[in-house]
Structures are given as C-alpha cells and as structure tokens.
Amino acid sequence: MNDPVHVLQVALPVPLPQLFDYRPPPGSGSAMPSDVGRRVQVPFGPRMLVGVVAGVGPSTNAPAALREATGWLDAAPVLFGELDASLRWLARYTHAPLGEVLATALPAALRRGEPLPATHAWAWRLTGAGAAGLADLKPDARPRRFAALLEAGPRDEDALDLLLERWRPAARTLAGRGLVERIAVAASQLAPQPHPGPIPNDEQQIAIDAVAACNGFASLLLDGVTGSGKTEVYLQAIARCLAQGRQALVLVPEIGLTPQTLARFRARLGVPVHALHSGLSDAERARVWAAALRGEARVVVGTRSAVFLPLPQAGLIVVDEEHDGSYKQQDGIRYHARDFALVRGKALDVPVVLGSATPSLESLQNAISGRHLHLRLSRRAGDARPPAVRVLDVRKRPLEAGLSPELLAAIDQALRDGGQVLVFRNRRGYAPVLLCHDCGWSAHCPRCSTPERGHPMTAHAVGRRLQCHHCGHRAPAPPACPDCASLGLQPQGVGTERIEALLAERFGDVPVLRIDKGSTRRRDALEDLFAELGSRPGILVGTQMLAKGHDLSNLTLVCVVGVDEGLFSADFRAGEKLAQLLIQVAGRAGRAQRPGLVLLQTHHPEHPLLLTLVRGGYHAFAAGELEQRQAAGFPPFAPMALLRAESPHAEPPMAFLRAARRVLQPLSGRTAEGAPTLTIDGPVAAPMPRRAGVYRAQLLLSADHRGRLHAALDAALAAIHTLPEARRARWSLDVDPLDL
Ligand code: ADP
Numbered sequence: 001m002n003d004p005v006h007v008l009q010v011a012l013p014v015p016l017p018q019l020f021d022y023r024p025p026p027g028s029g030s031a032m033p034s035d036v037g038r039r040v041q042v043p044f045g046p047r048m049l050v051g052v053v054a055g056v057g058p059s060t061n062a063p064a065a066l067r068e069a070t071g072w073l074d075a076a077p078v079l080f081g082e083l084d085a086s087l088r089w090l091a092r093y094t095h096a097p098l099g100e101v102l103a104t105a106l107p108a109a110l111r112r113g114e115p116l117p118a119t120h121a122w123a124w125r126l127t128g129a130g131a132a133g134l135a136d137l138k139p140d141a142r143p144r145r146f147a148a149l150l151e152a153g154p155r156d157e158d159a160l161d162l163l164l165e166r167w168r169p170a171a172r173t174l175a176g177r178g179l180v181e182r183i184a185v186a187a188s189q190l191a192p193q194p195h196p197g198p199i200p201n202d203e204q205q206i207a208i209d210a211v212a213a214c215n216g217f218a219s220l221l222l223d224g225v226t227g228s229g230k231t232e233v234y235l236q237a238i239a240r241c242l243a244q245g246r247q248a249l250v251l252v253p254e255i256g257l258t259p260q261t262l263a264r265f266r267a268r269l270g271v272p273v274h275a276l277h278s279g280l281s282d283a284e285r286a287r288v289w290a291a292a293l294r295g296e297a298r299v300v301v302g303t304r305s306a307v308f309l310p311l312p313q314a315g316l317i318v319v320d321e322e323h324d325g326s327y328k329q330q331d332g333i334r335y336h337a338r339d340f341a342l343v344r345g346k347a348l349d350v351p352v353v354l355g356s357a358t359p360s361l362e363s364l365q366n367a368i369s370g371r372h373l374h375l376r377l378s379r380r381a382g383d384a385r386p387p388a389v390r391v392l393d394v395r396k397r398p399l400e401a402g403l404s405p406e407l408l409a410a411i412d413q414a415l416r417d418g419g420q421v422l423v424f425r426n427r428r429g430y431a432p433v434l435l436c437h438d439c440g441w442s443a444h445c446p447r448c449s450t451p452e453r454g455h456p457m458t459a460h461a462v463g464r465r466l467q468c469h470h471c472g473h474r475a476p477a478p479p480a481c482p483d484c485a486s487l488g489l490q491p492q493g494v495g496t497e498r499i500e501a502l503l504a505e506r507f508g509d510v511p512v513l514r515i516d517k518g519s520t521r522r523r524d525a526l527e528d529l530f531a532e533l534g535s536r537p538g539i540l541v542g543t544q545m546l547a548k549g550h551d552l553s554n555l556t557l558v559c560v561v562g563v564d565e566g567l568f569s570a571d572f573r574a575g576e577k578l579a580q581l582l583i584q585v586a587g588r589a590g591r592a593q594r595p596g597l598v599l600l601q602t603h604h605p606e607h608p609l610l611l612t613l614v615r616g617g618y619h620a621f622a623a624g625e626l627e628q629r630q631a632a633g634f635p636p637f638a639p640m641a642l643l644r645a646e647s648p649h650a651e652p653p654m655a656f657l658r659a660a661r662r663v664l665q666p667l668s669g670r671t672a673e674g675a676p677t678l679t680i681d682g683p684v685a686a687p688m689p690r691r692a693g694v695y696r697a698q699l700l701l702s703a704d705h706r707g708r709l710h711a712a713l714d715a716a717l718a719a720i721h722t723l724p725e726a727r728r729a730r731w732s733l734d735v736d737p738l739d740l
C-alpha cells in the first residue's frame with residue numbers, strides 16, 4: 001500500500017465549521033508541517049479565497065479529486081506559536097470556525113492576500129558637511145536648533161515631534177543643502193530616551209512592585225479611583241519591560257485613545273509608540289501588525305483588535321478601563337478583548353494588568369475569589385481632591401431644556417469663578433420624540449421595532465429633521481401631523497442639541513461646545529475642540545464621549561442630567577453600566593488644584609442605586625449588585641450564551657430558535673439539588689424586535705458552570721447547523737453576551 005499523500009488543511013473565512021483539503025500549489029512539492037501558518041490562495045466554488053494552512057495530513061478524500069491551491073502568499077508562516085495556539089482556543093471558546101477567527105485576527109490587507117509590508121522607522125542624521133557646518137547656521141533659528149538635536153546621533157521622527165515644533169520645514173531646508181539626511185532604521189535599534197515621571201506615592205509603588213514581582217503570568221486588577229495615577233503605574237511597568245528588551249501591549253477603549261495619551265506614552269517611554277485603532281488605513285494597520293510580528297514594535301497602544309497582535313517578545317499586557325463595553329466585539333466573532341488578553345497573557349507567560357476606576361463585576365468577582373491580585377489606589381495622585389457629589393431633586397421644579405434653576409445658577413457661578421463646566425446628557429439630537437400635541441401621534445422609524453409599535457425617531461435641528469438612532473434612517477420632519485393635520489407638532493424631551501441651544505442663549509459670552517457623535521465624527525475633531533477651548537471658562541455639552549479622554553484641568557463643575565431612564569432598564573447589566581458611567585463622568589471634575597463639584601439632577605433622589613453610589617461609592621454599589629447577581633443566577637456567577645436569529649420575515653427567527661431549543665433541551669441534566677444544569681429561556685423577540693427592517697429573536701442559555709455550557713454547545717451545534725430552519729434565518733452564537 002502507498003503512503004497516504006499529505007495535503008494542506010486550510011482554514012477559510014467561510015461560516016462552515018471545518019478545514020478544507022487542498023493539494024499544495026503547483027511546483028511546491030508535498031505538504032510539509034512547516035507550511036502551517038502560511039497564507040495560501042485557493043479556489044473555493046467559483047471564487048478565489050485567501051486561507052491559512054492550519055494543518056497538513058493525510059487526505060480524507062482521494063487526493064486526485066482534490067483541487068490544487070493556486071499559490072503561496074507567504075514564504076514563511078505568519079501565524080505561529082502562541083498566537084496560533086491562542087486563536088485556536090478562541091475558535092473553540094466562541095464555537096466559531098477557525099477560518100473566521102483567523103480572518104478576524106489578521107489585518108484586512110493580509111486577509112486580502114497582500115504581502116507582509118516592510119517596516120521601519122524614519123530617522124534624521126547630520127551628514128559630514130552638516131557636522132562641519134553646524135556653527136555657520138544662524139543662531140537660535142529653527143534649522144540650527146534642529147541640526148543641534150542631531151549632534152549626538154540620529155533621532156527618529158517620533159522623538160523629533162516631541163523635541164521641536166514644526167521641525168519638518170527646517171529639515172527639508174537643511175536636506176536641500178546637503179547638511180542632513182533621512183534614513184530608515186529598525187525601530188528596535190533606537191535607544192530608549194525615557195523621561196522621568198512623578199515620584200510614585202505609596203500605593204502606586206506597591207502596585208509597581210507587584211507587577212515587577214511577577215515571574216511569568218499573573219493577572220492583576222489595578223482598581224484605582226479616577227486620577228489616582230493608574231497610567232503612571234502602567235508607564236513604570238512598561239519602562240521596566242522595555243529595559244528587559246521585551247514588548248508591551250496596552251489596550252485602551254475606543255474613546256480613550258487620544259493624541260494626548262499617545263504623546264504622554266511617547267514622551268515618558270522615549271521609544272516610538274505604535275498606535276493601532278480604527279482611524280488607520282488598512283496599510284497602516286498591516287504595518288503595525290508586521291512591526292509587532294518582527295519584534296520591532298516595542299510598545300503598541302491600541303483598541304480592541306490590537307489584542308490580536310503577534311508578540312514574539314512579549315513582556316506585559318495592560319488593559320486600561322477594563323470595564324469598557326467597547327472591548328466586546330458585537331458582530332462576527334464575538335470576542336471580548338479583555339478576556340482574550342488574559343488568555344494570551346497566560347499563554348505568553350507574562351503579567352496582565354487590568355485597570356479601572358469602576359471595575360466590571362466580572363473582574364471584581366475574580367479579585368474577590370483570588371484569581372486576580374487586587375491592587376487599590378484609593379486617593380487621587382498629586383494635589384487633586386476628589387469632587388463633592390450632590391443630588392439635586394428636581395421634582396416639581398420648572399425645567400428649561402431639562403435643566404433646573406439650581407443647576408443653571410451653579411453653572412453661572414462656576415463660569416464666574418473662571419472654571420469650565422461639563423453638562424452630561426446621554427442622548428444626542430434635539431429631542432427624543434416628535435409628538436402631535438393634538439392627537440398624540442408621534443414620529444416612528446418605519447424600519448425599526450414591531451409593525452404595530454415603532455421606535456421613536458429622534459428630532460434633530462430644532463425638530464426640522466428626524467433620525468433613527470438604531471438604523472440611521474433619516475427623514476425631514478413633516479410640516480403637519482400626518483394623522484390630524486394639526487400644526488402643533490412638538491419636540492418632547494431633551495437631547496444634547498437642545499441643551500446646547502439653551503446654554504448658548506443663556507451664557508452667550510463663553511464658548512458652548514457640543515461633543516457627541518453628531519458634532520465630532522473625526523477623531524481629531526475632538527482634540528481641536530479642546531485645544532480651541534484651552535483653559536478659558538466655557539461649557540461642554542455632550543454624551544458619554546465626554547466620559548473619557550482629554551484631561552481638562554480647569555473643569556470644576558460636572559452636571560449630570562437625564563439619567564433617570566437608565567434607572568429602570570430591564571437589562572440586568574443596566575445598573576452596572578449606569579454606575580460606571582456616572583463615576584467616570586464625575587471623575588472628570590477637579591482633576592487639578594481647583595476643587596470639583598458634581599451635580600446629579602434626578603426625579604428619583606431616593607433610588608437605591610443613586611443613594612448607594614453617592615454615599616458609599618462604586619464599591620458599595622458593586623457589593624450589593626454582586627449579591628443580587630448571585631441570588632438571581634446571573635453572570636459572573638452563571639455563564640451565559642445567547643443564540644440570536646434574524647430575517648426580513650417575522651416567522652423564521654422564532655422557528656429556527658424553537659428548533660434549536662428542541663436540540664438543546666435533552667442535553668440538560670440535573671444537579672445534585674435537582675436543578676437543571678442548563679437553563680434555556682425563550683425564544684423571545686430581541687429587545688429591539690425589528691431593526692432596519694430585519695426581525696430579530698433570541699434564545700438565552702445559562703448553565704451552572706462554564707464547562708457544562710460549552711459541552712452542551714459542542715454537542716448541539718453540529719445538529720443546529722444542519723436544521724432545515726437554519727436555512728431561512730441568519731443566526732449567530734454569542735458566548736458571554738454583554739447585551740441581552
Ligand atoms: P489615572 O490613569 O488613574 O486616571 P493618571 O496616571 O492619568 O491617573 O494621573 C492623573 C494625574 O496625576 C496626571 O496628571 C499625572 O501626571 C498625575 N500623577 C500621577 N501620579 C502622580 C504622582 N505620584 N505624583 C504627582 N502627580 C502624579
């Protein structure tokens with residue numbers, strides 16, 4: 001008998017849970033174990049796809065019947081070692097096809113089959129003529145100052161950005177005269193030129209020492225109030241990691257990655273800092289990935305998907321604001337970057353630091369159970385004092401654009417004292433509803449929610465335009481009521497635009513800036529706004545985009561309005577999210593010498609969540625919430641998975657989920673106490689039952705422990721995939737769903 005011929009087992013970005021066999025590309029001999037991790041182009045049906053070789057082995061089909069791969073895209077593997085192993089773990093955990101997981105992890109350019117890009121940093125150095133002619137340059141002029149910076153040796157462009165403003169024209173002038181030249185250097189060859197930071201206080205020092213004491217993997221929860229100097233702890237830990245010649249990865253939430261953050265990291269660490277975020281082009285993202293793979297990127301600060309960077313010389317992973325919801329990917333492969341960072345830290349055998357002023361209940365519970373080392377920073381760093389928080393009862397008070405007279409007086413006072421004011425309202429637009437005062441008609445989105453009861457369209461532009469914040473549908477506001485022809489259409493409720501309009505009218509002599517998705521689409525727009533404001537008295541009005549980001553040292557008053565809706569939401573995580581948001585927004589006040597005040601305006605001053613938060617702070621709230629979660633059998637005490645289905649027609653999602661339920665039901669056993677090991681709730685309509693014209697339903701699974709949940713899914717999914725009902729609905733599985 002012949003030896004079985006070995007073929008390539010290729011992971012392809014298709015929603016099918018298997019690998020696909022191909023013969024190696026023409027002229028490349030037989031499949032070798034060293035091919036694993038190389039990208040390869042293959043025919044798939046009528047299409048060409050880019051896949052990754054996930055294994056080589058004997059073919060299950062007759063090799064002659066197999067198609068041949070078209071060609072190699074890499075000479076050597078791009079996915080290997082720890083990253084490859086961790087991604088295979090992720091595929092098992094999310095119960096997703098390996099090919100789709102690998103495609104999610106690779107940057108788009110590599111996914112399309114483009115070659116791994118070249119990576120280097122640019123630096124400038126003096127030429128021989130430049131070194132000799134330095135003294136002839138006009139003293140104090142920018143070209144002279146630029147040339148002087150290069151006297152000690154080449155400097156990279158990142159470092160130059162920090163050392164001399166507008167150095168580029170000077171560099172061009174000198175280059176034109178042959179005095180300086182631009183050279184490509186490997187980032188790893190640049191010697192760090194760190195700048196010292198403040199001297200750590202006792203609590204910071206304990207945290208820094210705890211990270212330094214880690215020998216291999218450990219998870220640490222750095223639980224520190226806003227402004228307590230968590231970033232300083234990260235910076236010290238990263239500096240130590242760099243000194244050992246290792247790479248550091250810092251994950252930040254989408255809105256946390258500001259130019260200010262990057263500049264602080266660059267200046268302090270003294271090495272080029274690579275940024276990875278959604279604002280980059282595909283080519284730039286691929287360059288950062290390649291630089292990480294080659295070990296050239298020493299420090300990467302990035303948002304969610306940066307958790308997929310190769311880190312061959314890893315020394316440390318930091319997850320800042322670990323509670324932030326933007327770490328969870330909400331479509332495709334539904335991974336949680338914080339949780340995957342922990343998995344990678346373990347596989348890489350390096351410490352993982354999770355930082356937050358408002359840790360997620362998951363992480364707090366892990367700290368309580370001893371899985372994470374719990375490090376506390378209880379005071380603000382430097383001279384800053386914590387802000388005073390007061391609840392303003394506005395029942396029966398006259399409101400203008402939702403603001404009470406007391407609040408307006410406080411704003412007036414803060415401005416007169418030369419301070420800045422932040423008014424937080426987590427609803428953009430002019431008003432959440434456009435209502436007919438005569439017959440009760442209101443504007444609803446034609447594409448969202450159930451046909452009987454639409455989802456209200458938000459009024460924008462003083463009620464002239466309508467927009468659905470769920471599907472983006474836009475329409476001009478009708479001139480008269482479509483039902484009764486009345487002209488009495490009135491915007492109801494208050495959004496940021498309406499507050500902005502009132503404040504601009506009231507406090508016309510100071511700038512009033514609105515910050516929300518509508519006003520600041522570009523990442524830099526926000527920075528420009530802050531730069532324009534400077535430290536002058538002024539008012540910022542905005543949504544949760546204001547909760548994080550640029551430090552405003554002159555911000556003395558924070559007003560929180562219209563959070564009452566959040567107090568009565570059905571989602572079991574709503575309380576946690578609201579508490580986090582309130583603490584984060586409040587934390588923006590009084591960051592510097594001036595004391596801060598937070599005013600929380602509400603119709604429910606006796607609500608337990610508000611009372612607990614104001615009296616006991618976040619941890620008092622969290623302790624009570626954890627007790628309730630445990631009693632109710634919710635995460636973090638019981639793992640969950642959510643099966644979602646959607647279709648342009650009403651019936652198929654429910655039919656599919658009912659069929660899935662029939663597959664899952666028999667898999668539930670009984671615990672010793674007689675409770676089911678697997679609880680199945682539903683199917684029910686999704687919280688937004690129709691969005692953008694698509695009907696949505698869901699089935700919730702929870703189990704008494706994680707292993708049991710995964711075993712049930714493993715046992716059921718193959719059958720669920722082949723259900724006849726599965727062909728009529730689009731469905732997906734979300735393990736550890738954030739939004740139910
Ligand atoms: P966090 O990340 O917890 O919000 P930061 O690290 O940004 O806090 O620190 C808040 C402010 O306090 C920053 O301006 C920082 O420079 C300053 N700071 C941090 N640690 C110290 C310290 N030990 N001494 C003086 N100032 C400090």
Ligand code: ZN
Nearest residue numbers: 436439481484
């Ligand atoms: Zn009407």
Ligand code: ZN
Nearest residue numbers: 445448468471
């Ligand atoms: Zn809509």
